[in-house]
Amino acid sequence: MNILGIESSCDDTGIALIRNKEIIENIVLKQEHKKGVIPEYAARAHHVAIFESANKLINQHKIDLIAYTNGPGLIGSLFVGSSFAKGLAYALQCKIMPINHVEAHILLPFWLEKISFPSLCLMISGGHTMIVLVEEVGKYKILSESQDDAVGEVFDKVARYIGLDFPGGPEIELLAKKAVHKHSFKFPNVMQNSYDFSFSGLKTAAIQQIKIDDIANEEEILEIKADFCYQFQLHVAKLLSEKLLKMHKKFPCANWIVSGGVAANKTIISNLNEVALQNNACVFYPPINLCQDNGVMIAAAADLKYSKTEEYNNFNLKPLSSWKIV
Ligand code: KG4
Ligand code: ZN
Numbered sequence: 582m583n584i585l586g587i588e589s590s591c592d593d594t595g596i597a598l599i600r601n602k603e604i605i606e607n608i609v610l611k612q613e614h615k616k617g618v619i620p621e622y623a624a625r626a627h628h629v630a631i632f633e634s635a636n637k638l639i640n641q642h643k644i645d646l647i648a649y650t651n652g653p654g655l656i657g658s659l660f661v662g663s664s665f666a667k668g669l670a671y672a673l674q675c676k677i678m679p680i681n682h683v684e685a686h687i688l689l690p691f692w693l694e695k696i697s698f699p700s701l702c703l704m705i706s707g708g709h710t711m712i713v714l715v716e717e718v719g720k721y722k723i724l725s726e727s728q729d730d731a732v733g734e735v736f737d738k739v740a741r742y743i744g745l746d747f748p749g750g751p752e753i754e755l756l757a758k759k760a761v762h763k764h765s766f767k768f769p770n771v772m773q774n775s776y777d778f779s780f781s782g783l784k785t786a787a788i789q790q791i792k793i794d795d796i797a798n799e800e801e802i803l804e805i806k807a808d809f810c811y812q813f814q815l816h817v818a819k820l821l822s823e824k825l826l827k828m829h830k831k832f833p834c835a836n837w838i839v840s841g842g843v844a845a846n847k848t849i850i851s852n853l854n855e856v857a858l859q860n861n862a863c864v865f866y867p868p869i870n871l872c873q874d875n876g877v878m879i880a881a882a883a884d885l886k887y888s889k890t891e892e893y894n895n896f897n898l899k900p901l902s903s904w905k906i907v
Pocket of ligand 1: 589624706707708709732733734736737748749750751754757841842843844845847873874
């Protein structure tokens, strides 16, 4: 079965084609938002990108099922993707399946590798930070989540404050590599005794500490920023590992899944690997190019769900995903 995956929940247009557990095409068109996503521009850019990239795939392959993101996300961006998917399914008279974006991030590692259930998933992106117990495909329990900002959002905001481009996560990771370990910073461990996360206090504390206004020397500013990025990133990595371990003690699972854009961060992954190793758990995460938003994860979620339910008939439009937060 050829499945076309369409992702347009935020600023990246993702179009992919998968067949029998194989990625045939994976096109991601990234938008330029230097200071953060502007929803109106994002929707307009999707409108152009989606036609260009889907056209190529439709001309080259027969499509059996179209999977598209139906939320959560920016409403304008979602409308572009869902309207395009519905129109295309109508034109091709093929099956169509709405997919929840968060569920797609969570399910991707299960499509890529054979991972047994139940698993504990640390879902870390620009919009979400949560620990989810994945009991099986379609059965999830949100065990904890952020009470305020998402972890990726904090990477983005802190990065912007120190003059880095959007998205901030990869920029912070890059600058952290230049750390000289001369300057030290202290970051708070907010909500230490809770299973939930809180990042807005950490964000405020972080940006209050980095004072570079009265330093004229460019080289010194760069050193301060690099040391700051290194310690901030490590602090976040430890914080995430601590929470996941705490949850693992309550819901022991041999497999830990890490997904969402922030899973691309190597310090976070290696910290989690270390903690997992000491606690007889194994960490699974997608390859770096599939951590951030893409069409493969949408198609993959449809593949896993379709073989489970097979309730999707020819052009059987369902208005909303059945995935509910429990
Ligand atoms: O999953 P994603 O592409 O979109 C959402 O669903 O939100 O995640 C985007 C987020 C952004 O906040 C971005 O800064 C963060 O993922 N991110 C990273 C890294 N790469 C992307 N954060 C930390 N380190 C990275 N290497
Ligand atoms: Zn995402």
